[in-house]
Amino acid sequence: MIPALIQQRACDxxxxxxxxxxxxxxxxxxxxxxxxxxxxxxAIVADAPR
Incomplete structure (x- = not known):
């Protein structure tokens, strides 16, 4: 669900x-x-939550 929302924001x-x-x-x-x-x-700088 979250990746779909992120992709939608990127397309917007x-x-x-x-x-x-x-x-x-x-x-x-x-x-x-x-x-x-x-x-x-x-994408390079952001840190993924662990």
Missing amino acids: AIPYSISFSITAGLDPSVGLFVSFTMAVVI
Whole structure:
């Protein structure tokens, strides 16, 4: 159940990042790059509960 919710949040972040980058006057690819980079950094740095 929890992984499905996390995946849904990750899928929701992509359209939001594109729309925020367009609103800020940036290229939509910048929003995609930032969301991907943020996901990778969180996956590396975040610690799983033990």
